[in-house]
Amino acid sequence: xxxxxxxxxxxxxxxxxxxxxxxxxxxxxxxxxxxxxxxxxxxxxxxxxxxxxxxxxxxxxxxxxxxxxxxxxxxxxxxxxxxxxxxxxxxxxxxxxxxxxxxxxxxxxxxxxxxxxxxxxxxxxxxxxxxxxxxxxxxxxxxxxxxxxxxxxxxxxxxxxxxxxxxxxxxxxxxxxxxxxxxxxxxxxxxxxxxxxxxxxxxxxxxxxxxxxxxxxxxxxxxxxxxxxxxxxxxxxxxxxxxxxxxxxxxxxxxxxxxxxx
Amino acid sequence: xxxxxxxxxxxxxxxxxxxxxxxxxxxxxxxxxxxxxxxxxxxxxxxxxxxxxxxxxxxxxxxxxxxxxxxxxxxxxxxxxxxxxxxxxxxxxxxxxxxxxxxxxxxxxxxxxxxxxxxxxxxxxxxxxxxxxxxxxxxxxxxxxxxxxxxxxxxxxxxxxxxxxxxxxxxxxxxxxxxxxxxxxxxxxxxxxxxxxxxxxxxxxxxxxxxxxxxxxxxxxxxxxxxxxxxxxxxxxxxxxxxxxxxxxxxxxxxxxxxxxxxxxxxxxxxxxxxxxxxxxxxxxxxxxxxxxxxxxxxxxxxxxxxxxxxxxxxxxxxxxxxxxxxxxxxxxxxxxxxxxxxxxxxxxxxxxxxxxxxxxxxxxxxxxxxxxxxxxxxxxxxxxxxxxxxxxxxxxxxxxxxxxxxxxxxxxxxxxxxxxxxxxxxxxxxxxxxxxxxxxxxxxxxxxxxxxxxxxxxxxxxxxxxxxxxxxxxxxxxxxxxxxxxxxxxxxxxxxxxxxxxxxxxxxxxxxxxxxxxxxxxxxxxxxxxxxxxxxxxxxxxxxxxxxxxxxxxxxxxxxxxxxxxxxxxxxxxxxxxxxxxxxxxxxxxxxxxxxxxxxxxxxxxxxxxxxxxxxxxxxxxxxxxxxxxxxxxxxxxxxxxxxx
Numbered sequence: 001x002x003x004x005x006x007x008x009x010x011x012x013x014x015x016x017x018x019x020x021x022x023x024x025x026x027x028x029x030x031x032x033x034x035x036x037x038x039x040x041x042x043x044x045x046x047x048x049x050x051x052x053x054x055x056x057x058x059x060x061x062x063x064x065x066x067x068x069x070x071x072x073x074x075x076x077x078x079x080x081x082x083x084x085x086x087x088x089x090x091x092x093x094x095x096x097x098x099x100x101x102x103x104x105x106x107x108x109x110x111x112x113x114x115x116x117x118x119x120x121x122x123x124x125x126x127x128x129x130x131x132x133x134x135x136x137x138x139x140x141x142x143x144x145x146x147x148x149x150x151x152x153x154x155x156x157x158x159x160x161x162x163x164x165x166x167x168x169x170x171x172x173x174x175x176x177x178x179x180x181x182x183x184x185x186x187x188x189x190x191x192x193x194x195x196x197x198x199x200x201x202x203x204x205x206x207x208x209x210x211x212x213x214x215x216x217x218x219x220x221x222x223x224x225x226x227x228x229x230x231x232x233x234x235x236x237x238x239x240x241x242x243x244x245x246x247x248x249x250x251x252x253x254x255x256x257x258x259x260x261x262x
Numbered sequence: 263x264x265x266x267x268x269x270x271x272x273x274x275x276x277x278x279x280x281x282x283x284x285x286x287x288x289x290x291x292x293x294x295x296x297x298x299x300x301x302x303x304x305x306x307x308x309x310x311x312x313x314x315x316x317x318x319x320x321x322x323x324x325x326x327x328x329x330x331x332x333x334x335x336x337x338x339x340x341x342x343x344x345x346x347x348x349x350x351x352x353x354x355x356x357x358x359x360x361x362x363x364x365x366x367x368x369x370x371x372x373x374x375x376x377x378x379x380x381x382x383x384x385x386x387x388x389x390x391x392x393x394x395x396x397x398x399x400x401x402x403x404x405x406x407x408x409x410x411x412x413x414x415x416x417x418x419x420x421x422x423x424x425x426x427x428x429x430x431x432x433x434x435x436x437x438x439x440x441x442x443x444x445x446x447x448x449x450x451x452x453x454x455x456x457x458x459x460x461x462x463x464x465x466x467x468x469x470x471x472x473x474x475x476x477x478x479x480x481x482x483x484x485x486x487x488x489x490x491x492x493x494x495x496x497x498x499x500x501x502x503x504x505x506x507x508x509x510x511x512x513x514x515x516x517x518x519x520x521x522x523x524x525x526x527x528x529x530x531x532x533x534x535x536x537x538x539x540x541x542x543x544x545x546x547x548x549x550x551x552x553x554x555x556x557x558x559x560x561x562x563x564x565x566x567x568x569x570x571x572x573x574x575x576x577x578x579x580x581x582x583x584x585x586x587x588x589x590x591x592x593x594x595x596x597x598x599x600x601x602x603x604x605x606x607x608x609x610x611x612x613x614x615x616x617x618x619x620x621x622x623x624x625x626x627x628x629x630x631x632x633x634x635x636x637x638x639x640x641x642x643x644x645x646x647x648x649x650x651x652x653x654x655x656x657x658x659x660x661x662x663x664x665x666x667x668x669x670x671x672x673x674x675x676x677x678x679x680x681x682x683x684x685x686x687x688x689x690x691x692x693x694x695x696x697x698x699x700x701x702x703x704x705x706x707x708x709x710x711x712x713x714x715x716x717x718x719x720x721x722x723x724x725x726x727x728x729x730x731x732x733x734x735x736x737x738x739x740x741x742x743x744x745x746x747x748x749x750x751x752x753x754x755x756x757x758x759x760x761x762x763x764x765x766x767x768x769x770x771x772x773x774x775x776x777x778x779x780x781x782x783x784x785x786x787x788x789x790x791x792x793x794x795x796x797x798x799x800x801x802x803x804x805x806x807x808x809x810x811x812x813x814x815x816x817x818x819x820x821x822x823x824x825x826x827x828x829x830x831x832x833x834x835x836x837x838x839x840x841x842x843x844x845x846x847x848x849x850x851x852x853x854x855x856x857x858x859x860x861x862x863x864x865x866x867x868x869x870x871x872x873x874x875x876x877x878x879x880x881x882x883x884x885x886x887x888x889x890x891x892x893x894x895x896x897x898x899x900x901x902x903x904x905x906x907x908x
Contacts, residue, residue, distance in 0.1 A: 136296035141407070146525035148297065195408070202410045 006031040006207050007052070007083075007175050012061035014047055021047040023231040024061075029175065029224075034201055034208045036218045039228035040251060045211045046088060048228070049177045052209075053085050054078040065175070080108045084173030086164045088180045088211075094153035098144055098163050101152055102135045105170030138166045141204075142196060158189035165196060175207045176200065182214055190214060194221055219243065227251065264478055265513065266447040266471045266689075273445035273470040275311065275348040277512040282308035285515060288489065291337045294522040294530055302337055304515070310338070310424070312438050315345035317427030318376065319437065321400055325350030325444075328372050328453070332356050332365075332388070333380020335494040335520045338404045338420050340507060342378040343452065347470075349441055353452045354465070355499040357846045358384060359839075361880065366394050368455050368463055372696065373397050378420070381405040389414060447471040453696050454501040456648045465696035466648045468501070475689035476651040477509035479671040483656060484618060488515035490537040491615075495520075495527045500847060502622075505652040506540060531612030539612075539619045540644070543626040544848060549611055550630050551757060551782055558785070571599035575636035604637045613639050620644040620656065622667075623847060625728075627755030631664040643667045645728060647714050649705065650674075651690040654714070655726050666725035676726060677711070683732045684718045685711045717745070734852060736767030742824045744772065746852065749817075749825055756813040757782045761837045761844075763855055764827065765863055773866040774827040775859065776810055777836050783809070798834040798891075807832060807896050814898060829866050831873070831895045840880045862893070871895055 005028035014022045022044040029035045037045045050056040052063050054075035062071040070078055084105075092101050110127060139145055142162050147155065152163055161181060168176055181197065182190045194217050200206050212218050218225060219239040227235040227248050235245040242248055265271040271280055281290065281304040290307035292299050302310065323329070329346035331339040331353065343353035354372040356365060358380070365387065369377070375397050379385045381404065388401045389412075403409060404420045431438060451473050453465040480486075494507040507518040516537075521530040531539070557568050574595050578588055588596075596604075608614045619634070622644035634641040642657040645667035654676065657668030670676040674688030691712045694702035706712050717732040729735070730745040738744050746764040753762040753774060760779040766772040780797055783806055787794055794800040810832060818826035837843040843855050856863065858877065865873035876890040 133296065136298075140296055143523075145297070145522045146529070198411075199408055203407070 004031060005029055006066060007209070008064040009048070009052065010062050010064070012048065012051055012058050012063070014044075014051060014056055014058050020231050022051070022058075022228075025228070025231075025233045026061075027226050027233065027236065029207060029209055032201070032205060032207055033223035034197070034210060034221055035224045035226065036210045036212060036222040037226050037228060038212070038215070038218055042230075043228040044231040045228055046179055049085065049179055049209070049211065052078075053083055053177055076108065079171055079173075082172070082174035083177065084168035084171045084175070085177035086161075086168045086179060086181055088183060090160050090164050092152045092160060092164055092167065095151060097149050097151055098155075098166075099135070099139075099148045101163060102138060102166050102170045103131065105167035106131050106135060106172075108171060134172070135170060138169050141169075141199070142166050158185050158192075161185065161189075161193065162196070165193075165200075169200065169204070169206075173206060175209065177209045179211050180213065181210070182212060182217060190217060197221060264475055264689075266474050269446075272447035272474070273347065273442075273449065274451055274473060274508060274512055275315075275344055275442050275445060277474070278304075278308050278311055278344060279442060281512065281515050285488070288515060289517045290515075291340065291511075292491075292517060292519040293337050294520065294526070294533075297522075299519070299534075307341070310341040311344045311348065312431070313424040313427040314338075314341055314420070315348040315427065315441070316430040316434075316438060317423035317425070318345055318351075319349055319441070320426045320430040321376070321423070323349055323351060323376055327351045327376070328354050328374045329376045329378065330354045330356050330369060330372065330374040331378045331380075331498060332384045333358050333378075333404070333498070334524055335496075335498055335503070335507070336380055336404055337520055339378060339380060339498060340494075340518070342402070342420075343504075343508065346376075347445070347449075347451055348438070350444060350449065352450050352467075354455070355452070355504065356455070357497055357499040359497075360846065361840060362387065362391060364463070366391050368465075369395055369398070371463075372453055372455070372465055375399045376402065378402045378404070382408040385409070385412070385417065389416075392416065445470065447474070448693075450693060452504060454504065454648050455499070464698060464701060466501070467693040467696050468504075468651055469693050472651045472690055472692060473505065473509040474513060475673070476505060476653050476671075477513040479673055479690070480505075480510060480653055480656070481514045482672055483658060484538070486510065486514040486516055486538070490514065490516040491534060492516055492518055492538055493521060493527070493531055493534055493536045494518045495524075495531075496540070496542075497846070501648045502540065502646065502652040509651075528612070532610065533612075535609075535612060535615040537615055537617055539616050541619070541621060542623040542847075543621050543630070544624075546621055546626055546634065546641070547630055547757075550633055551779075553607070553611075554757070555781070555785060568603055571595075571603040572633075572636075574599060575604065576632055579632055579636035600638070607637055608639060611639075616640070618642060618659065622646060624849070625751045626664065627751075628664040629755060635662065645726065647712075647716075649692045649712055650686060650688075650714070651692065653690060654684075654686055657725075661723075661725065663725065666721060666723075666727050668725055670726070678719055679713075681732065682717045682719065682729075682735075684714045684716045684726070684728065686714065687711050738766050738772070738824060739768060739770045740824065742822075744825070749774070749821065749827065750850070752817040752820055753814060753827070756810075756817065758786065758809060758813055761850065763837075763850055763852070765856070765866065769867055771828040772825060773829040773863075774814065775833055775855075775862065776814075776830055777833045778806065778810065780836070797836065801832040801834045802894075807894070811896060811898060818898070827898065829895055829897050831862065831866075831893050834875075834891055834893060835877065835879070835889075838880075841878065842880075862895075865895055 007029040010026050012022055012025045039045055051058045054073055062069055065081055152160055182193050197208060198221055201208050222239055225239050225242040226233060227242060229251040234247045235242050271277055286305035288304050289301045290304040291302040329351055331342055333339055346353050354374055356368055377388045379388050379401060385403050401417050402420055402423055406419055447470050449470055450467045451470045452468050455463040455465050496503045511518045519534055521527045557565055578592055578596060619639055619641045642662045644656040645654050646652040653671055655667045655670045661668055674686055674690055676686045679685055687710050715732050716728050717730050717735050718726055718728040721727055730747040734746050736744045744766040749764040750762040753759050758779055759776055761777040763775045764772055778801055792803055792805055814827050814830055839846050844850055861875060862873045872892050872894050875893050876888055878886055878888050880886050
């Protein structure tokens with residue numbers, strides 16, 4: 001762990017009964033970069049994210065954010081420390097509007113007490129305005145202006161994914177964990193999402209950890225790629241290095257020797 | 263005395279200075295960002311125009327240079343146009359949805375040296391054309407979003423140009439005032455490229471006199487007051503937007519309000535509740551259609567209430583326009599309706615404060631027109647042309663009528679020549695086409711009459727009536743006159759017909775190509791359990807063909823026998839500006855369509871029952887592909903029993 005990486009994972013393992021989901025995985029997430037985790041289904045990618053964000057407690061190993069050991073912390077504390085995430089199967093309140101979902105995403109940043117919130121005076125009011133401003137920035141950033149007052153249930157799938165990204169951003173994260181943000185999207189929607197991820201990374205300076213199956217996207221936007229297979233890390237490196245890695249080719253394509261794009 | 267007669271107020275930048283001096287705290291412009299309306303006072307307005315102008319000067323922009331803005335309506339893009347004019351430059355706004363080849367033509371023809379682009383999307387477009395634009399020196403972008411990845415030295419941000427301007431201003435303190443003072447009424451303020459239903463676009467040069475004097479005349483007729491609100495949502499490249507958002511706003515000290523983005527216009531309109539609204543017929547028709555769709559989805563009680571009061575309002579409106587007095591019961595009904603239906607509907611549409619609403623550019627169906635009037639919306643018609651600074655005639659409050667376009671605006675003289683063409687003279691007549699003297703000579707007579715190219719006449723009350731484009735008026739083989747637009751407009755009054763193209767010149771009868779309205783026909787089909795996948799699929803359904811047949815029969819009933827459409831077909835795609843079938847302001851390019859669909863026309867008159875059509879489709883990114891299909895041609899059986907018009 002040094003200044004170059006913002007998030008470190010060391011010898012992390014997790015077993016569910018007799019099944020080993022993640023075994024001895026170590027990785028360093030470069031500060032300000034985009035790191036992608038790839039691997040076949042059941043490789044342990046989502047389990048790894050769940051341990052980083054505190055949803056699962058690892059059996060062994062530790063997770064370090066900016067020099068602080070966060071392995072045993074609660075998910076809400078980890079969120080407050082600056083790790084935001086989106087979920088594979090969209091986690092939004094479908095009855096609430098886009099705006100309310102985003103405001104909820106900012107909840108951990110709100111400090112006003114119950115009493116002052118109830119009378120909506122002084123600090124509570126000031127805070128509300130400041131938070132709304134931050135949310136409006138995200139709305140503008142993700143071009144959601146016309147959807148503010150729409151219940152998320154009424155939105156198309158690709159838009160809900162975008163709102164979910166906004167919900168994660170609302171928390172002002174230092175590190176954003178994205179679990180298949182492009183799953184189930186068509187090519188246009190994928191391109192839009194890739195652009196948003198790049199902009200989040202470059203303009204807002206957020207470090208991104210991405211799980212994604214679309215290899216074209218992964219290879220295009222990642223600074224670093226980690227490959228998991230059956231719970232183990234089998235390769236780490238730049239997109240180019242990983243694509244040429246023998247074990248990666250085997251994991252994806254069986255024993256084919258094709259050296260082209262995976 | 264007109265403003266242009268005084269050397270202190272004879273250009274648009276001088277009016278900015280006047281407004282900033284006389285009403286520094288008044289709202290000059292508003293913009294909705296991050297969900298809130300932000301105001302630029304006249305002092306801010308002037309500050310932005312000054313800083314940006316000085317910044318342009320530091321970039322080497324000077325007298326006679328051209329600046330193009332491209333993007334949705336944003337205050338910065340309006341400021342930039344005025345900044346160019348401060349330096350004696352000319353603004354050349356271009357359509358933000360133009361495809362690359364159209365843009366290259368206009369930007370090269372206009373000799374644009376600076377492009378001010380709204381955002382990354384427009385910057386990408388400008389950068390992709392850079393190599394084809396030898397005169398281009400700078401691309402200025404307003405919204406920095408996503409611009410981190412660009413390092414082309416031709417790019418700079420709006421903010422950085424203003425910054426440079428402030429430094430330049432410190433070094434040259436008198437520069438700005440001197441440059442503004444150099445401007446004169448006769449200088450060209452902008453070049454508005456006409457969409458051109460034929461051939462390449464032409465650049466109409468409009469002087470400061472044109473802009474100011476025309477706005478003055480309009481302000482006079484409509485009693486526009488300082489502080490009146492106006493939503494600037496129509497394309498900036500359209501001369502009408504410049505005439506209102508710059509000309510009228512500066513002359514009357516009215517406030518132009520920029521919506522958040524194109525998708526939020528309807529909601530922003532409602533929030534703002536502007537004092538005046540101008541919209542082309544398409545938008546009024548959309549409003550009505552959306553309202554009908556919403557009504558159909560409402561609970562039975564609400565629906566019945568709406569239908570009852572709507573019928574009452576229309577009955578009373580008809581009675582009133584015939585000059586009959588209303589009964590007490592009717593008046594009582596209207597008062598109740600005001601509370602239950604009319605008021606809320608006006609509010610929903612964002613028209614609760616609108617003292618007047620104008621429709622122009624094309625005729626509006628009488629049903630649509632009557633609907634809005636009966637709901638207490640003061641909808642009137644306006645008639646204009648790019649070459650006449652967007653305004654020639656408009657209706658006064660007491661003279662609203664769906665069939666005419668009203669009287670000429672003050673100080674504008676209109677006459678009809680012996681061929682029936684509308685001609686005019688006045689301060690709104692443009693300076694000529696940029697670099698096209700010959701075309702200018704064909705358009706303006708030596709003694710200053712502008713030929714509009716429209717065929718029309720004055721009715722008994724002295725109101726102007728426009729029939730069609732003069733050059734489109736032809737003859738059927740039996741010698742009777744054939745005015746295609748006249749027929750098409752009757753057809754388009756049907757909510758199910760989005761576009762229609764009529765043929766008949768030198769032919770034995772009239773035939774029409776119809777593009778259905780996906781929204782209304784789609785809803786109609788769903789209600790009847792007719793499954794469809796796409797526009798093409800829907801257009802091929804036999805039931806839809808029958809429906810359109812009935813609609814055409816209804817339109818035919820209002821036309822003389824020889825003008826009635828005898829055969830028709832349903833196009834399997836919409837007419838698109840991207841495919842060059844329409845202009846950017848959505849007027850059919852008749853000649854082009856006739857060539858493209860030559861097969862169809864042959865089949866119409868050859869008596870065949872179908873035609874093979876191969877069309878080239880241009881995708882949004884400029885790629886092209888072709889599509890071949892067989893389209894069925896239908897005959898109109900003589901007058902089927904027509905359902906009563908709703």
